[in-house]
Amino acid sequence: xxxxxxxxxxxxxxxxxxxxxxxxxxxxxxxxxxxxxxxxxxxxxxxxxxxxxxxxxxxxxxxxxxxxxxxxxxxxxxxxxxxxxxxxxxxxxxxxxxxxxxxxxxxxx
Amino acid sequence: xxxxxxxxxxxxxxxxxxxxxxxxxxxxxxxxxxxxxxxxxxxxxxxxxxxxxxxxxxxxxxxxxxxxxxxxxxxxxxxxxxxxxxxxxxxxxxxxxxxxxxxxxxxxxxxxxxxxxxxxxxxxxxxx
Numbered sequence: 001x002x003x004x005x006x007x008x009x010x011x012x013x014x015x016x017x018x019x020x021x022x023x024x025x026x027x028x029x030x031x032x033x034x035x036x037x038x039x040x041x042x043x044x045x046x047x048x049x050x051x052x053x054x055x056x057x058x059x060x061x062x063x064x065x066x067x068x069x070x071x072x073x074x075x076x077x078x079x080x081x082x083x084x085x086x087x088x089x090x091x092x093x094x095x096x097x098x099x100x101x102x103x104x105x106x107x108x109x
Numbered sequence: 110x111x112x113x114x115x116x117x118x119x120x121x122x123x124x125x126x127x128x129x130x131x132x133x134x135x136x137x138x139x140x141x142x143x144x145x146x147x148x149x150x151x152x153x154x155x156x157x158x159x160x161x162x163x164x165x166x167x168x169x170x171x172x173x174x175x176x177x178x179x180x181x182x183x184x185x186x187x188x189x190x191x192x193x194x195x196x197x198x199x200x201x202x203x204x205x206x207x208x209x210x211x212x213x214x215x216x217x218x219x220x221x222x223x224x225x226x227x228x229x230x231x232x233x234x235x236x237x
Contacts, residue, residue: 091155
């Protein structure tokens with residue numbers, strides 16, 4: 001079974017830029033894994049940010065962007081705001097099944 | 110666009126429970142529907158999805174053979190029938206829709222990957 005790995009935690013200053021990554025135990029992440037990024041804050045339901053590597057949901061600010069970087073899926077937050085403090089999950093599809101990463105806890109400090 | 114889950118509750122180990130998700134604001138039959146759960150102290154887990162027609166279903170290994178996903182397109186509702194429940198199935202269960210509603214001409218069905226809109230979730234607790 002595919003294991004999806006993310007950084008457990010990252011810290012960024014307000015106004016800064018941070019990149020979260022997502023790797024697969026089976027090899028390089030490609031567009032065929034349909035990488036997605038989902039944000040969840042305590043007590044709230046998940047909120048989709050990015051699907052299909054880089055397609056942003058219409059209500060998501062442009063400071064969130066998705067890409068492939070060095071064999072991994074990546075989520076870049078530019079001009080980080082205090083309200084971006086949250087857990088971020090990567091989702092990959094492998095063998096037709098979805099697999100979430102363990103999540104990255106992003107602290108804005 | 111709205112998704113509203115219901116049917117969660119307290120259930121004993123080994124028993125069954127069915128949760129439902131009613132959709133509104135979009136052409137329900139054109140979208141893949143997905144169930145995702147989050148257990149206490151853990152991260153998100155993809156559980157199951159179902160194509161627009163309901164002909165194609167997929168399951169995570171942890172629930173395969175115990176859970177059944179289905180949909181009633183006439184009622185804009187997707188279900189997750191959970192049987193032989195275990196303590197480790199305790200979680201908030203969320204339904205979500207896919208972001209594109211793309212028709213696959215090869216399969217003759219609507220299927221796409223990922224999610225855009227999520228419901229608020231329904232809590233399932235498995236305990237004696």
